[in-house]
Amino acid sequence: xxxxxxxxxxREIAPRAxxxxxxxxxxxxxxxxxxSMSERIGEIARTVPGPVSAEVIATDLEGMLxxxxxxxxxxxxxxxxxxxxxxxxxxxxxFGKEDIPxxxxxxxxxxxxxxxxxxxxxxxxxxxxxxxxxGGDGIGLLKAIRDVYDQFGFxxxxxxxxxxxxxxxxxxxxxxxxxxxxxxxxxxxMIRHSQTDSxxxxxxxxxxxxxxxxxx
Ligand code: G3P
Numbered sequence: 001x002x003x004x005x006x007x008x009x010x011r012e013i014a015p016r017a018x019x020x021x022x023x024x025x026x027x028x029x030x031x032x033x034x035x036s037m038s039e040r041i042g043e044i045a046r047t048v049p050g051p052v053s054a055e056v057i058a059t060d061l062e063g064m065l066x067x068x069x070x071x072x073x074x075x076x077x078x079x080x081x082x083x084x085x086x087x088x089x090x091x092x093x094x095f096g097k098e099d100i101p102x103x104x105x106x107x108x109x110x111x112x113x114x115x116x117x118x119x120x121x122x123x124x125x126x127x128x129x130x131x132x133x134x135g136g137d138g139i140g141l142l143k144a145i146r147d148v149y150d151q152f153g154f155x156x157x158x159x160x161x162x163x164x165x166x167x168x169x170x171x172x173x174x175x176x177x178x179x180x181x182x183x184x185x186x187x188x189x190m191i192r193h194s195q196t197d198s199x200x201x202x203x204x205x206x207x208x209x210x211x212x213x214x215x216x
Pocket of ligand 1: 006024026127129130161162163181
């Protein structure tokens, strides 16, 4: 499963760039960064070679097409994030014909995921945490999408989003998602483990107590 970082902060991306497959952003994250959309997306696309999702602000088809083409012109690895609306699905079909990759986002149901795949989306982003916030089964949604995509041979990649903890990431992997996007806090927790830390401390202490030459 590919791991993307869900952030627009270069200070978070740069030190982890060699361990991630791509970046997802959204209008909230770009606004929080204080940078302009084009400036920040350009910086990110130069930092990470993998796909960088940049979301359109327009909600009408023509506006989405215009913004999406401008965003993709920033760099080849910029992919266009479109909301799962009628206009977003229409834009996904147009971008598909233009070989511009898309990430259809704000997906909360199996029907929506089905429509995104039918529109030829490159990625679909089901929002696990927000489904659970509303009392739904976010992980169940991922499994259902996987089943239906496999059953019909859809090639749209499932990008699990709105993941709120490490268990969500593990469940997304077990559900067969193609990718998961995580905030940096979860990314770091995927690597660290208290027993790794204490085990390493013990190895180092034993080595120091042995008084041996450090060279190998
Ligand atoms: O990738 C989507 C993500 O940014 C939404 O996460 O935690 O705001 O629901 P959250």
